[in-house]
Amino acid sequence: MSNRPSIAAVDLGSNSFHLVVAREVDGTLQILHKEKQRVYLADSFDDKSKLSQYAIDRALVVLKQFAKTLQDFPACNVKVAATHTFRRAKNIHAFLTQANEVFPFHINVVAGQEEARLIYQGVAHYLHNEDNRLVIDIGGGSTELIIGQHFQHKLLTSRNMGCVSYTNQFFIDGIISPKHFNKAEIKAEQEIEVIFASYINEGWKNVIGTSGTIKAILAMISAKKPHQSCITYDDLINLKQQFISAQRIDNLLIEGLTPERQLSICGGLAILIAIFREFAITQLTYSDFSLREGLLHEMQQKLVDNDIRSNTINNISDRYTVDKTHAIRVSDTVSWLYERLKGPWQLNNQDDIALLMWAAKLHEIGLSINSSGINKHSAYIVANSQLPGFTQQEQLILSSLIRFYRKKIKLNELSDFITISQQRVLKLITILRLAILFNQKRQANQKPNMEISASSTGLFIKFCDGYLQEYTLLQADLEQEQHYLKKVGIALNCS
Secondary structure, eight states: OTTSOEEEEEEEOSSEEEEEEEEEETTEEEEEEEEEEEOOOTTOBOTTSOBOHHHHHHHHHHHHHHHHHTTTOOGGGEEEEEOHHHHHOTTHHHHHHHHHHHOOSOOEEOOHHHHHHHHHHHHHTTOOOSSOEEEEEEOSSOEEEEEEETTEEEEEEEESOOHHHHHHHHSGGGBOOHHHHHHHHHHHHHHHHHHHHHHHHHOOSEEEEESHHHHHHHHHHHHHOTTOOEEEHHHHHHHHHHHHHHOBGGGOOOTTOOHHHHTTHHHHHHHHHHHHHHHTOOEEEEESOOHHHHHHHHHHHHHTTOOHHHHHHHHHHHHTTOOHHHHHHHHHHHHHHHHHHTTTTTOOOHHHHHHHHHHHHHTTGGGGTOSTTHHHHHHHHHHHSOOTTOOHHHHHHHHHHHHTSSSOOOGGGSOOOSSSOHHHHHHHHHHHHHHHHHTTTOOTTOSOOEEEEEETTEEEEEEOTTHHHHOHHHHHHHHHHHHHHHTTTOEEEEO
């Protein structure tokens, strides 16, 4: 076991929380343990899109249980993804603060595109097809649709339609009727309409469904047709008629349907019917692998030093034809400054230096739009691009670093961060600003000969004798930088 450390993936979904423990054996993942607990968070919002404290308490009970299972795991061997409900929650900070008291592992609130990518990776590592395949995952609050081939996704989307949200919205008071189904299906078709053309143009040969809703639908079909392993459009329409005949959700006593899934299945069935109809799908096969398996394989890659985030940064750098020679010089200076400031500034998190290096590589991608306001353009591209491997929070921090690498640092425009204090982000911004400033002439061997030291809220730079007198432009820039940094509580002193 010592040579094959266990890794764990935690999927904090809208309906259920899942924990999977695995280890690598001869290049493949061997599942050792699974836990699943219902939390029903998707229907726990108030009219201001805040999770109720009662719902948060339910979630905390499960997180405590998971923490006991994972008590001997190092943090680097546990990956946690929180999905649609947490993206939507206006009081996410309150939840994460309370969760941190009972669950010692970092909770990543992943963007919809990232959730879709992880779902696809979970499927792709276990099911192999030569041609394009369409993967569908209907969750409690969102539905992900992905087209990919082998391990490479081609199109990703996360639509705001889920089995819980649609059941609550369209099957009011638990009443099932043709009218209610019709409204739910039309709404789902409107959600799909936005992506219809691009998905049809890309095309696919196989359709794969994953996760609880589709698994429950297949279970009801298989109860009547034991030898059938796929879902057809006719099967869905027959189920719909059974549901309508029951008239109420309470009366859905169908073989294969569990009591827990009974509460939200109507919305899920309406969504799947709409997807089948819109895309003219003839049949769908089920996969038991999804987001948590995607998390496990992502972690497996990182443990062998193949972080997908680095590949993402390199791909974006290539796409926007970044001046890599200059980016490397800035990165080298970032590294030099970080090593000297991390102690007094308490920047000992591994992701701090990684985010700084990635920001150094991407800070000029906005040149593809305009050199005027480049920092704003670069930050916009980073904030609004698909960044495989990055959580919402990481993407937000990276964008913020780039947004304020020059000119004024506007605190009112600096986001509220979930996992990192604003003061720490300001210190990272300061390192990036100085690294870029010291390389502004874009020439080799032009980094100043200097010594640097710091206190908790400031830093002191001592240049070799006469340096600033020789490089008067740098001296003027540093004087301006002193003014900018003073406004955000960081004292810069130079001599």
